[in-house]
Amino acid sequence: MKVSEAVGRLLVERGVRQVFGLIGSGNFDITLAMVEAGASFASSRHEGGAITMTDAFGRASGEVAACSVHQGPGLTNTMTGLTEAVKSRTPLLLLAAETAAGATRSNFRIDQEALVTSIGAGVARLREPATALSDAALGLQRARDERRPIVLMLPLDVQGTECSSAAPPPAQPAVQLPEPQAEGIRKVADLLAAAQRPIVIGGRGALGAGAREAIEELAEATGALLATSAVAGGLFAGNTWSIGITGGFATPLAVELVSSADLLLSFGATLNMWSTRHGRLVGPEAVVVQVDIDPEAIGGHLHAHAGIVGESAATARALTRELDRRHQRRDGWRSKDLAERIARGGWSQHPFEEATAGDSIDPRTLSIALDELLPASRTLVVDSGHFMGWPPMYMAIAPDRGFIFTQSYQSIGLGLATAIGAAVARPERLTVAALGDGGLLMSLPELETVARLGLNLLIVVYNDAAYGAEVHHFGPLGKPTDIVRFPETDFAAIARACGLEGLTVRKPEDLAPATEWLAGDRGKALLIDAKVVPTVVAEWLEEAFKGH
Ligand SMILES: Cc1ncc(C[n+]2csc(CCOP(=O)(O)OP(=O)(O)O)c2C)c(N)n1
Numbered sequence: 380m381k382v383s384e385a386v387g388r389l390l391v392e393r394g395v396r397q398v399f400g401l402i403g404s405g406n407f408d409i410t411l412a413m414v415e416a417g418a419s420f421a422s423s424r425h426e427g428g429a430i431t432m433t434d435a436f437g438r439a440s441g442e443v444a445a446c447s448v449h450q451g452p453g454l455t456n457t458m459t460g461l462t463e464a465v466k467s468r469t470p471l472l473l474l475a476a477e478t479a480a481g482a483t484r485s486n487f488r489i490d491q492e493a494l495v496t497s498i499g500a501g502v503a504r505l506r507e508p509a510t511a512l513s514d515a516a517l518g519l520q521r522a523r524d525e526r527r528p529i530v531l532m533l534p535l536d537v538q539g540t541e542c543s544s545a546a547p548p549p550a551q552p553a554v555q556l557p558e559p560q561a562e563g564i565r566k567v568a569d570l571l572a573a574a575q576r577p578i579v580i581g582g583r584g585a586l587g588a589g590a591r592e593a594i595e596e597l598a599e600a601t602g603a604l605l606a607t608s609a610v611a612g613g614l615f616a617g618n619t620w621s622i623g624i625t626g627g628f629a630t631p632l633a634v635e636l637v638s639s640a641d642l643l644l645s646f647g648a649t650l651n652m653w654s655t656r657h658g659r660l661v662g663p664e665a666v667v668v669q670v671d672i673d674p675e676a677i678g679g680h681l682h683a684h685a686g687i688v689g690e691s692a693a694t695a696r697a698l699t700r701e702l703d704r705r706h707q708r709r710d711g712w713r714s715k716d717l718a719e720r721i722a723r724g725g726w727s728q729h730p731f732e733e734a735t736a737g738d739s740i741d742p743r744t745l746s747i748a749l750d751e752l753l754p755a756s757r758t759l760v761v762d763s764g765h766f767m768g769w770p771p772m773y774m775a776i777a778p779d780r781g782f783i784f785t786q787s788y789q790s791i792g793l794g795l796a797t798a799i800g801a802a803v804a805r806p807e808r809l810t811v812a813a814l815g816d817g818g819l820l821m822s823l824p825e826l827e828t829v830a831r832l833g834l835n836l837l838i839v840v841y842n843d844a845a846y847g848a849e850v851h852h853f854g855p856l857g858k859p860t861d862i863v864r865f866p867e868t869d870f871a872a873i874a875r876a877c878g879l880e881g882l883t884v885r886k887p888e889d890l891a892p893a894t895e896w897l898a899g900d901r902g903k904a905l906l907i908d909a910k911v912v913p914t915v916v917a918e919w920l921e922e923a924f925k926g927h
Pocket residue numbers: 763764765766767789790791792814815816817818819841843845846847848849
């Protein structure tokens with residue numbers, strides 16, 4: 380058996396269930412071996428799509444998936460999505476064919492290791508036929524343990540040799556972080572016991588198994604309110620004391636409450652410029668405490684008065700135990716009156732001046748109408764751009780990884796592939812992809828993938844025929860904006876040409892066919908081209924440009 384086949388089989392035996400990718404001569408054999416060993420393969424139409432689908436599959440399922448690409452251009456095409464996955468610490472395995480060490484004149488030759496190292500991905504390599512299986516097993520293990528993408532280089536000459544590799548070492552259970560230090564727990568318990576108005580903020584590091592329950596219990600013991608960073612949106616959905624996302628998308632009530640908290644305790648959230656509005660949401664007297672597995676995250680953006688290096692669930696449980704041991708349970712600021720204010724404090728309950736007129740729909744009205752129309756069990760995916768606040772502000776986010784936000788590299792154009800990866804991971808839930816016209820045009824080839832895979836997917840284009848973020852940034856500065864505005868694109872027609880259903884929406888009534896589509900078998904995904912009013916400008920946008 381060739382190394383390529385033996386390695387493909389091994390990876391499936393070790394738990395890789397899903398492979399995304401795009402096939403060339405360098406990765407044909409290994410990918411086929413994985414399919415024959417029982418993995419499911421979904422081809423993208425551009426490697427930029429494949430890597431982001433792999434990232435999103437991991438975020439939506441908690442599993443490590445693989446992405447398989449050809450050497451050279453197959454790998455360079457993954458760079459933006461791979462950088463997003465690195466910055467988001469998504470464990471995944473990128474299987475990259477590689478020219479043989481001796482093939483120095485190959486057209487495909489580049490220094491692949493230097494390339495991926497430069498963006499912070501880990502590198503593993505099939506060194507020789509005798510070590511190939513151990514090399515591959517270790518690469519997969521590292522993705523899990525280091526919680527980041529590992530690029531497994533597959534030199535063509537090694538792949539093509541008969542496999543002389545001994546059996547690889549058995550799979551190891553994932554590395555467990557040590558229990559949080561007792562001294563840190565005592566110190567933070569002291570701070571919590573003294574707080575009158577604590578708020579707990581859950582971030583990406585609080586999405587793991589058991590963390591939600593453990594944090595909610597701690598909040599209960601301390602009378603704290605619950606908020607999330609954008610990427611963890613929906614984490615505490617359904618909890619009476621959840622005030623939603625903090626930062627740019629926060630409701631006026633959440634802004635008021637976070638600003639008046641006397642203690643902010645984060646779990647796996649960096650408290651960056653987005654979630655704190657450049658620190659302005661943090662009151663001058665507020666005590667900031669961070670819990671994170673990464674020591675460098677503590678105090679990385681804001682001054683932290685205390686920090687605990689530890690896993691979210693274990694640390695939250697240890698804090699609750701310590702408070703219980705001291706008999707220090709309290710109600711904090713959890714009052715009936717506040718519960719009622721929180722229940723009435725959503726964005727949809729805030730009146731705004733309706734801008735729907737003529738041939739375009741107010742993006743807020745569109746979002747509210749969709750929220751009412753769509754099933755509560757949904758995965759919301761949002762691309763980057765000016766429009767991106769409307770969906771998480773005006774549409775409910777379902778608990779349990781109900782919001783997938785590939786925004787750590789702040790790239791536009793990742794939204795569609797993110798939605799595909801999420802829909803493949805959780806086919807039973809409707810995936811809703813909210814995209815800008817610019818972001819969709821950047822990822823257009825993957826519309827064919829949506830149709831081919833028959834995904835349970837609704838695409839909504841907030842179409843202002845512009846790079847709206849740039850229009851709203853540079854327009855008010857008195858600059859001409861012609862270079863960031865475009866003629867109309869008929870996305871419904873493009874969707875139909877790719878095998879989807881297409882619908883153009885200019886007013887709420889135009890959504891009627893979407894109701895029928897939802898009630899039907901959804902055999903074809905639906906794309907809604909919503910021509911949005913281009914002059915409704917999001918308040919958070921100004922914030923975004925402050926750091927630039
Ligand atoms: C890959 C990449 N290129 C350029 C940018 C700069 N950029 C940020 S938002 C944006 C406009 C996006 O347009 P669209 O998807 O239509 O959303 P809109 O802002 O119009 O709502 C651009 C070009 C970026 N973030 N990423």
